[in-house]
Amino acid sequence: MNFPEFPPFDTCDPAYNPPLTSAAAAPTAEGMSSKSHPGFAKVQQSIARREGVSPKAAGAILASASRNASPAAKRANPNLRKVASRGR
Secondary structure, rough: OOOOOOOOOOOOOOOOOOOOOOOHHHHHOOEEOOOOOOOHHHHHHHHHHHHOOHHHHHHHHHHHHOOOOHHHHHHOOOOHHHOOOOOO
16 A cells, blocks of 8 residues: 655654744733733823823723623623722
8 A cells, every 4th residue: 555755744843843933922021911901001101191181081082982892892801890880
């Protein structure tokens, strides 16, 4: 019985032995992977910079967006459930 010829297995070849972790999922100083949410403070800063508003106003924009997030977004990021309803 004739078997087809296979190339020799080379353990140093990345095509046969890809890395187990990628650079995008490397742990950060906080212990979380960089693929996860950057944090509400960072997002608040980026909103303030992008919209040209104060950090307090950016926090209000972020809180409003968090309250109005879809159920799918809340499943992906359970911390969105922690944003309290606006009390007056």
